[in-house]
Amino acid sequence: MSGGDFERIIDALSKADRVAVLTGAGVSAESGIPTFRGAGGLWEGHAIEDVATPEAFARDPSLVWDFYSARRQAALASSPNAAHRALAEMETRFLEFHLATQNVDGLHGRAGSRRVAELHGSLERVRCAGCGSARDWTDDLAFGRPRCGCGGLFRPAIVWFGEALPAEVWREAERAARTADVYLVVGTSGEVYPAAGLAIAAAREGAAVFEINPEATSLARFFSGALREPAARALPRLFTVLASRLPETDARSSDKE
Ligand code: OAD
Numbered sequence: 001m002s003g004g005d006f007e008r009i010i011d012a013l014s015k016a017d018r019v020a021v022l023t024g025a026g027v028s029a030e031s032g033i034p035t036f037r038g039a040g041g042l043w044e045g046h047a048i049e050d051v052a053t054p055e056a057f058a059r060d061p062s063l064v065w066d067f068y069s070a071r072r073q074a075a076l077a078s079s080p081n082a083a084h085r086a087l088a089e090m091e092t093r094f095l096e097f098h099l100a101t102q103n104v105d106g107l108h109g110r111a112g113s114r115r116v117a118e119l120h121g122s123l124e125r126v127r128c129a130g131c132g133s134a135r136d137w138t139d140d141l142a143f144g145r146p147r148c149g150c151g152g153l154f155r156p157a158i159v160w161f162g163e164a165l166p167a168e169v170w171r172e173a174e175r176a177a178r179t180a181d182v183y184l185v186v187g188t189s190g191e192v193y194p195a196a197g198l199a200i201a202a203a204r205e206g207a208a209v210f211e212i213n214p215e216a217t218s219l220a221r222f223f224s225g226a227l228r229e230p231a232a233r234a235l236p237r238l239f240t241v242l243a244s245r246l247p248e249t250d251a252r253s254s255d256k257e
Contacts, residue, residue, distance in 0.1 A: 005210070005225035005226055005227060006227060006237070006238075008208075008210075008224070008225050009182075009210050009225060009227065009238060010238065010241050010242065010245075012181070012182045012208040012210070012224075013182055013238070013242055013246075014242065014245050014246065015181070016094060016180075016181035016182040017094060017095040017096060017181060018094065018095065018096040018097075018098075018176075018179055018180050018181045018182075019090070019094045019096070019097050019098075019180060019181065019182045019183075019184070020097070020098040020099075020100070020173075020176040020177055020180040020182075020183050020184075020198075020202065020207075021087060021090075021097075021098070021099045021100065021183070021184045021185075021186060022100050022101070022102070022173075022177075022183070022184070022185050022186065022188060022195065022198050022199055023087070023099070023100070023101040023102065023103060023108070023186045023187055023188065023231075024101075024102045024103065024186070024187045024188025024189065024190075024195075025102070025103060025187060025188070026186065026187020026188060026213055026214075026230075026231060027081075027083050027084065027087075027101075027103065027107075027186050027187040027231045028078070028081070028084075028103055028105055028107055028187075029187065029230070029231075030081040030082075030083065030230060030231070030232040031078040031079060031080065031081045031084075031105075031107055032074075032078050033074055033075065033078055033105055033107075035187075035189075036189075037189050037191065042071075046067065048161055049161075050063065051063065051064050051067040051068075052064075052158070052160050052161055053160050053161050053162055054160055054162060054163060055162075056160075057129065057153075057155055057160070061145050061153055061155070062145060064155070064156070065145065065146075065156070068123065068156040068158065071104075071105075071123060072123040072137060072156075074105075075104075075105035075106060075107070075123050078105070078107070079107075079110070080107045080108070080110050080111035081107075081232045082232040082233075082235065082236045083186070083187075083230075083231035083232040083234075083235045083236070084107050084108055084110075084111035084113070085111045085112065085236075086235035086236045086238070086239040087099060087108065087111070087113060087186075087235060088108070088111045088112035088113040088114075089112075089239050089243070090235075090239060090242070091113055091114060091115070092248045092249055093242060093243070093246045093247075093248060093249060094246075094249065095249060096176070096179075098115070098117065098172070098173065098176030098180070099113055099115065099116050099117065100116075100117040100119055100169075100173040100176070100177075100195070100198060101116055101117070101118060101119065101120075102119050102120050102188060102192065102195050103118075103120070104118065104120055104121055104122050104123045104158055105123060106122060106123060106124050117169045117172055117173045117176075118166075118169065119159070119165050119166075119169060119170065119173060119195050120158060120159045120165070120195070121156070121157045121158040121159045121166070122157055122158075123137060123156065123158070124136060124137055124157075125137055125156075125157035126141060126146070126154040126155060126156055126157055127154065127155060127157045128148035128150060128152040128153070128154055128155075129152050129153045129154070129155045130148060130150050130151065130152020130153065131148060131150040131152055133148060133150070134157060135154075137156070137157075141154065165194065165195075170194070173198055174198065174201065177198040177199070177201045177202040177205070177207070178201055178202065178205045179205070180202050180205075180207040181207060181208070182207060182208050182209075182210070183198075183199060183202035183203070183207040183208070183209040183210075184209075184210055184211075184212060185199045185209060185210070185211045185212070185213070185217075185219065185223070186211075186212045186213070186231050186235070187212065187213055187231050188213070188217070189217050189218075190217045190218060190219035191217075191218075196219060199219055199222065199223075200219065200222050203222040203223065203224075208224045208225075209222060209223045209224055210223060210224060210225050210226060210227070211223050211225075211226040211227075212226070212227045212229075212231050212234045212235065213226070213228070213231075214228055214229060214230055215228075216228070
């Protein structure tokens, strides 16, 4: 990390009208939720093909429910951290602000972000593998094999490997990436597509793209700079400086009236 990049990010954000953000598991790391890759990551203890594919669910729905029930419990037991809160604050400071997350833990919403594009679904909902109807994931859905009224099996409303992202959510995230003045890539390894492609599309369309991640990822070569520190430190630091430079957007629009 260099102090120079901090100033460049502040400078770019101060001039930006359209800001978009892509977050990954690293943004929730300081809430105590494990990331996927690397030592101690979720995929170290579980094979993706056993728990995160439609085939896995067809083979052993109880195993898949157990895996996601444990993740839901962990998410419910955790709280948003300073990174989630800073992103929620940033939403009020730009004419357009779009937050896309690969996370399914619901922590952005709980931190106060009003609009969150959940690219990989959410642990807060389930849907029927038969008729497709969706409902909130409530505690009465016991572990095992909960069933929909139509007789089909409910499944977590998570996008599994081999499945398409929700079309409308994706379209909006892609539009935001292509039109952003500044694009922030926070706490993701950039290993999973199409989500990682958003950051590349933003860079190709001319956004200043900055990575906030203690580790450089394979996408870093596309970016304009980076803050190599934990998101819960970097984002509040950025927001503190920004807040003094950018009034809330309500105030900005009333200035123009
Ligand atoms: P990964 O586990 O692949 O990457 C987490 C990233 O967070 C790494 O680059 C870490 O260096 C970084 N990181 C760790 N602690 C951090 C911190 N405190 N602040 C900032 N960054 C930190 O997780 P994702 O990129 O989110 O998909 O993984 C993408 C997708 O792969 C997930 O949505 C999930 C997974 O398989 C599905 O389940 C469909």
